[in-house]
Amino acid sequence: MMKGVWAVVRMSFLTYFRDRSSVFWGILFPLLLMGLIGTVFGEASVQFDVAVVRQAEEAGWFSDWFVETLDQIEVFTVWEEASLDEALAALAEQRASLVVALPAGAWPDRPGTAGSGPQTITVYHRPGSQVADLGVSIIRDVVTRLEQGISGRPALMTVEVQEAGGSPGFDMFDYLLPGIIAMTLMQTGLMGVTWVVANYREQKLLKRVLATPFPPGGFLVGLIGRFTARNLMEVTIIFLVGTYVFGAQTRGDLVQYFLICLLGSVAFLAMGMAISTLSPTAEAANNLGNVIGFPMMFLSGVFWPREMMPEALRPVLDRLPLAHLVDALRGVAEGTGTLVDYAGELTALLLWTVVGIGVAAWRFRWE
Amino acid sequence: MAARVMVRVESLVKRYGRVLAVDHVSFTVDEGEVFGLLGPNGAGKTTTLEILEGLRRPDGGRVEVAGHSVVDDPRAVRAVIGVQLQEAGFFDLLTVRETLETFAAFHRRGLPVDQVLERVGLRDRHRVLVRNLSGGQKQRLSIALALINDPRIVFLDEPTTGLDPQARRNLWEMIRQIRREGRTLILTTHSMEEAEALCDRVAIMDRGRLLALDRPDRLVAEHAPGAWIILELPYGLATPAAGLPVPNGGPEPGAEPLSDRLRRLPAVEAVSVPEPGGPTVLLRTRDATATLRGLSELQAAEGLAFRSLRVEQASLEDVFLQLTGRELRE
Secondary structure (H helix, E strand, O other), rough: OOHHHHHHHHHHHHHHHHHHHHHHHHHHHHHHHHHHHHHHOOOOOOOEEEEEEEEEOOOOOHHHHHHHHEEEEEEEEEEOOOHHHHHHHHHOOOOOOOEEEEEEOOOOOOOOOOOOOOOOEEEHHHHHHHHHHHHHHHHHHHHHHHHHHOOOOOOOOOOOOOOOOOOOOHHHHHHHHHHHHHHHHHHHHHHHHHHHHHHHHHHHHHHHOHHHHHHHHHHHHHHHHHHHHHHHHHHHHHHHHHHOOOOOOOOHHHHHHHHHHHHHHHHHHHHHHHHOOOOOOOHHHHHHHHHHHHHHHHHOOOOEEEEEEHHHHHHOOOHHHHHHHHHHHHHHHHOOOOOOOOOHHHHHHHHHHHHHHHHHHHHOOOO | OOOEEEEEEEEEEEEEOOOEEEEEEEEEOOOOOOEEOOOOOOOOOOHHHHHOOOOOOOOEEEEEEEEEEOOOHHHHHHHHEEEOOOOOOOOOOOEHHHHHHHHHHHOOOOOOHHHHHHHHOOOOHHHEEEEHHOOOHHHHHHHHHOOOOOOOOEEEOOOOOOOOHHHHHHHHHHHHHHHOOOEEEEEEEEHHHHHHHOOOOEEEEEEEEEEEEEEEHHHHHHOOOOEEEEOOOOOOOOOOHHHHHHHOEEEEEOEEEEEHHOOOOOOOEEEEOOOOOOOOEEEEEEOOOHHHHHHHHHHHHHOOOOOEEEEEEEEEHHHHHHHHOOOOOO
16 A cells, blocks of 8 residues: 555656646745746845035046945945036936045145135935935935045944844745745646546546556545645745745744645645646646636735735635735744634635545546 | 366346446456457447446446456455556656556555566656657556456457557567566457457457357357458459450450359359459359369469459458457458
């Protein structure tokens, strides 16, 4: 009996690795999706394109120093424009986000020597831009420090910044990783299992197995074992890449995280089995799996919060099995909850599992 | 010494809705025998076979395979039988060897994979993915799967359907080899030629009923005795309906048509022309020797020279026609 179950697991893994499309959908596709969405929507850091205009005739040492210092600031991309008009045109055309005009007047000669009164550095930005305020304050800070350097006056006060209390900022990838993992588990169940089982039936492969003394249930156990192993492998790879390549942080308990993955895997495998029994052909089973799976993927909060969906749909969307899985997994990943806090979601998943197994057992046909 | 009975079927009935797919069929198969179920598509052959294999439940009657009831003890039956299914697929992305290893694991006992590969001539293809095999090679793999558990009874469902003549001959040789090993073989076919070439006994089925069961030669002797004589008319004689020609001239006016003369030859039962207007004439005869004697007398008397003449034994084809009034081929 065990010999046969292992043979099924081995057979399906050989098939899985030789079928490039299943490796693509199971591992590469989720990673690509995560990279894409995370990069496009998750650009958390702000970038400023700063155009600098020197209005003094001769290039003074201070101007060089100032431009150099600005350029060292990570979020600034600095270049010089010949005239203020050209710089302002760049600002209007959105090629520049800030314009810094250095004064035309004389600069102090040396550090420590007094000049002829304060000089004005003018910063231009487009109206109504809140981000621009950030840029302006950075420039103001730079000026203050340079001035301290020049005047030799020691700073009387400094500000030290420390993180403390509350939950730390949640990065886009932190948010995406649990969603992508949940999506992968759903895909294996609704798109992988349905196709494989219905296809085996259509090809009379199940009948071939039935013609041997091997208990038919053992074959199904082997298939479920295979898909569970595949899920664990895919989840591990996606988790590792998400963590070490995309820098996603998982703050919660990994054991609980893993247990939720396991339950999600079982629930969607059961649903996949059920769907495969409801369709006359492999083609139809696959289509049905896609029809159910794809909308669910976009509506369950995998990529963006369900709060963005119409209010009227929320009661339905919140009860999708993928929504339960995503919520529980994300909650535990953020460290804002434990298994107990998500008992409702997990019970719902368990119910889906029971329903799936029930339908599959009731409707299952070998040919 | 009577051979051991390996398969006993008594009054087997199977219904699909209101259709009787198998209508009170009874037969036995002895150990070491090659037993053929012959009939057109839809005759009930595959259904009968799948009931023997324990894949379908009968609606009536008793079926014992190797002493086990297929209804009560299908697992025991499956342990001693090897099954080749019609049109069943494979795991396309496994190699030939992996396929055999996988199925070997589903059986408690088995032959070494290499030995089976050797037997079906797939040794040098053992690392090829199944999806890259030719049709004949897939069919041989299918037979290899039927042999992997060292079965006492091998079921082959239309083993040569869709194969080219060469692959078909190879498969026949393989089946004879399986028989020489003392295994019992039960196969279905809709090829009379195949049944005659391979089977010790043949059961002719049509519309769920078993019409006749015997050795192929006895079936022919009983239901369609005699032979076919196949003639090609002499040059200058377009049709047997025409009168015999006078030497160096056209048909003699008012002469008796050749077909009538042929029909009156000794032992002739029927004269037919397969291709209207063509030169070929078929004579169905009870006694080929007597008819040939009459034919040569006719040739001598009329100075005829048939372009060709050959004699063919009546075959199961004729038996089927005799039993059902229909040709086997649709």
